[in-house]
Amino acid sequence: MKLRHTSLLAALCLLCFSCSSLKDTVAEKSELPATALKPYGRTMVNDAQQLELITSAAHFGYTFEGTESQVFASVPDAGTHGYLQYEVDGEYQKRVKIAPNATAPILITAPAAGKHTVWVYKATEAHTGPIMIEKITGENIAIVQKPNAPLIEFIGNSITSGAAADPSEVPCNTAAYHDQHNAYMAYGPRVARALGADFVLSSVSGIGIYRNWNSDGPTMPQVYEKIDFQENTSDRWNFDTATPEVVSIALGTNDFSMGDGKRERLPFDSTQFVNNYIQFVQQVKAQYPQAQIALLSSPMVNGRNGTTLENSISAVKAKIDALYPSDKPVALHFFQPMQASGCTGHPSVEDHAVMANELKPFFRKLLAQ
Structure with missing residues (x-):
């Protein structure tokens, strides 16, 4: 009887150990x-x-x-x-x-x-x-969660989105437009990671300030407050979710575009561009009153158009600074011209690295202010 009792006790102990081990394994999953x-x-x-x-x-x-x-x-x-x-x-x-x-x-x-x-x-x-x-x-x-860090919001178009930048897996012109998207490697996230900042991208391919790549709208001012940048969406973005210290706006490339060559395209209207841009900056400032506004030119708009874009952005800065004299002055950065090597004339992953290196001192200074 004693032997049977000892054997039963050992079996119970083994069963308990097995159950305990199973419990530990399940707990780890x-x-x-x-x-x-x-x-x-x-x-x-x-x-x-x-x-x-x-x-x-x-x-x-x-x-x-x-x-x-x-x-x-x-x-x-x-x-x-x-x-x-x-x-x-x-x-x-x-x-x-x-x-x-x-x-x-x-x-x-x-x-x-x-x-x-x-x-x-x-x-x-x-x-x-x-x-x-x-x-x-x-x-x-x-x-x-990331440690507390300054937040940069990058507003822009396909360039800011990292569109058509990465043909390493799907060659250019062989599949859907978004098969070469690589937002992680776009200039904004690169700059933020290098400076220890957080980031969000508010960007849409083909979008502009007063007209888009091949249409009159909806433009960024019309869709910025919609959660998915779609004109017919009823859901609006809750801007209280996060508050950026810097809002970077890089728009204008598509306003200068000649489109697909099939749809009628009027010459660039600098007055309408400047007026719409001023109103959009005011729209952004209404959501983020304390944020530093930074306006970027486009590395893809060069020559005479590039000069016009830079002059137009400078006019926007002058008007906003006059309207908000107690706020931080609008910061400007004009890109060095670039011959893009990505798909459909967009910057490649390597081009975005060049743009990010150019921008890092600019944003480092803004974050230090």
Whole structure:
């Protein structure tokens, strides 16, 4: 009887140990719902409790332990696709295509066990459509937020979006327009990372101040307050979500464009451009009264048009400074001319590095003020 009792006790102990080990293993596996994430950029939580990444470079971070985690992402439209891109422990990894009806999660891997930090970015822009995040899974998943840092909002067009910049995976002119988007490598995020600042991109391909690349509108002033920069969208962006110290505006490239050569295009109207630009700066200042406004020219508008653009932007500065004498004066930066090497005449990833290096001293000075 004593032997049977001892054997039974040993079996019970083994069972308890096994249950405890299983419990520990389960505890290490965790799931982070999208609603718990702390995103940067324009985003929203939809009715399905998914986090919609809306704007270019909208991003979020998390930590995990071990060698891999999983991001469950999808696109809402069966007729299109999008791209995410990510970094692990501060090292950029790659872009990932989010195909229609995708069900398999994105596998995020690390080269060695331990605790790792991941930042996931939307590579494509608002007009491509949102990318929806359902959840993150892995071992000991936890949200991560950046330390308090100054925020720069970069308002612009396709250049600011990093559009057509990266043909490393999909060659130029072989697929959809957004197949070469790389917001992470655009000049704005590069500048912010180099200066230890946070950033958001408020940018739309083809958009202008008083007219767009091949249309009369809707222009940036008409859609800036809409959450996804779509004229017919009823949802408006909550500007109280984040307050930038600097708002950088780089518009004008498309106002000077001659379009597709098929649609009638009138000569550039400098008076209308300046007046609309002044009103747009006032619109931005109404949302961010304390922010430093910085106006950038375009590296793609050169020669006589480049001079006209610079003179027009200078006129905007003069008027805004006169209207708001107690505010910080508007800052100006005029780009060096560039022969872009990306797709469809856009700056490439390498060109964006050149632009960022040119801009870093300018923004470093603004953030120090």
